[in-house]
Amino acid sequence: MHFETPLDFVESRTYDEIDVGDSSSLVRTLRPEDVRLFALMSGDMNPALANGEFTHSGLFQDFIAHGMWCASLLSTILGTQFPGPGTVLVDSSLHFARPVAIGDTITVTVTIGKKFPRNRHIVLDCACFNQDHLLVVSGSAEVLAPTEKIRIKRKAMPEITISDKYARLQVLVSRAEGLAPIDMAVVHPCDRESLKGALLAAEAKLIEPILIGPEQRIRAVAAENGLDLKQYRIVNVKHSHEAAAMAVTLVRSGDAEALMKGSLHTDELMAEVISSRAGLRTDRRISHVFLMDVPTYPRPLMITDAAINIAPTLAEKVDITQNAINLAHVLGIAEPKVAILSAVETVNDKLQSTLDAAALCKMADRGQIRGALLDGPLAYDNAVSLDAAKTKGIISAVAGRADILVVPDLEAGNMIAKQLEYLANALSAGIVLGARVPIVLTSRADTAETRLASCVIAALVAHAAREKQKLA
Known part of the structure; x- marks a missing residue:
């Protein structure tokens, strides 16, 4: 039997x-x-x-x-x-x-x-x-x-998630396989993680680093941590402010096609980038995107803006949203799903973020924002959980499936991103868009691996810009 x-x-x-x-x-x-x-x-x-x-x-x-x-x-x-x-x-x-x-x-x-x-x-x-x-x-x-x-x-077996951040990093790095390294100005890499991150990206053939900062300090950090500077170019300047100015100069002269923040404050670097006299502005608002690979979410998740624009207006949110959509296209997402976040999923005249969300969705309907599906306002749970969206009766192509989260302000976005990184073991990459070149912008507390992941995104954006110029 x-x-x-x-x-x-x-x-x-x-x-x-x-x-x-x-x-x-x-x-x-x-x-x-x-x-x-x-x-x-x-x-x-x-x-x-x-x-x-x-x-x-x-x-x-x-x-x-x-x-x-x-x-x-x-x-x-x-x-x-x-x-x-x-x-x-x-x-x-x-x-x-x-x-x-x-x-x-x-x-x-x-x-x-x-x-x-x-x-x-x-x-x-x-x-x-x-x-x-x-x-x-x-x-x-x-x-x-x-x-x-x-x-x-019979008892149901518990669900087990294996969170291998290193394996996810290698998958991300492989996306740039076969692309020529880009020249990247690394601004003031005067601590272990910022210097190591640049060298890891160089070893992965993502970038040709131009190390800008006090040469003695850079070499001392390398010696203390067993890092081999090899033949990498070092531009000797006196301090971090001069390093930021020199990096922008190298971009404007065509000697570099990307920037990477080292061990200096974000404000110090971005002040040179947005300078009206000699900065790297375009007609697009500059904004930041976190790209997160979260073990418990089935697709890459972009969060914007969590680092540059503190309390963006509706007009600024248009550029912030379009910058993220353009990045999604570079990453191979043909029609990204964009969730415009608020605390609730209904329009409330006392909550400005819900009014902005509704306006952004209508602007997408009218072609003022292109290349994506938008929906909002959506609360965070409705944006990333189909169960939460169904429970609240939300019928949407975006709800529960978001590729991009547009947050109401910097505080909300920064908290979401840091929670995912530190509590959910998300692999994080940070990139600034809307300037002449991509800018790798990470926290001074970020690891070398986070900086390497960010260099992958910068390399993909830079090569996409090259292709666009060829077609122009």
Whole structure:
């Protein structure tokens, strides 16, 4: 007899209920998170299995599972399905015939081969086949069968999220693969993280850094932290203010096509950028975008403006929104969904952010904002959660699916971004748009990895600008 998996209950088969020839099966598909979770649980970080860049020769050419992952499926079927709860594994012998790759669907079947009345032991023949009916694992298992009938309600397994920020960073870096490095003026990189971030981006072939600041200080930081400055160009200036002015000069002369903030205050750098005499202004309002990769959200999330415009007017929000939409296009999102945030999802004449949201949506309808779907006002929960939107009866193509969050003011945006970074382990990148060139603008507390991620975005924006100039 073949026993099916019960849906609502876990039920054992006692020794007396089991006959030779009885069988049961279990089906599982290998997911990338299964490999990572098994590696973390077992401590087996064998690069042949856990590193997607590693390739084997011969049969083992795919990103594969630990062999014991299939063995664990045998344990699962024995302990929870057949014979079920109360089963004790006594002995096993397994042969691994071929690897299991990501996406393979494995059918595990156990069949009763022998019964031993003297000790109530049972020997089961075990076989695992993939979706192509090829044998993956074969062998046998000897178990002590349950002595009592056990029937318990099946419990839902808890959801587990594996937050691997480094892996997400590598995926982001790979988006710029094949692009030539851009010349980037790095302004006052006089602490470990700002200098290391620039050098990491250089090693990833994203940028050719021009290090601007007091040369002795830059070299001292490099020496203290074991950083190799190699052949990188250093422009020696006396202090941070002079470094900011020199960086803007290099951009205006065509020697650099991007800026990167180092260990100086944002106001000091941006004062030079927005200078009416010799800055980098365009006819577009300058604004900042946080690009966040949040483990618990299914798509990249952009937050704007959380660093430049303190309390933007409606007219300024138009440019802020369009800047973010243009960035989304660069990142390959053809029609981004833009949520205009407020504290509520209804228009209220006493809450200016709701009036601005309604106006922005109508301006998009009239073509004053282009290239995206807009909706607002939306509260934060309605913007990022389909369940929250449905509960409140919001019917919208944007609600619960937002790619871009346009916040009412800098305080709200900065708090959202920092909460996601520090409490949700989000990978964060910061970029200033609307100037002549992209500007990597991160907090002085940000890590080198955050600065590297921001350089990826700057490189993509700079190359998009090159292509636009070619077509002009």
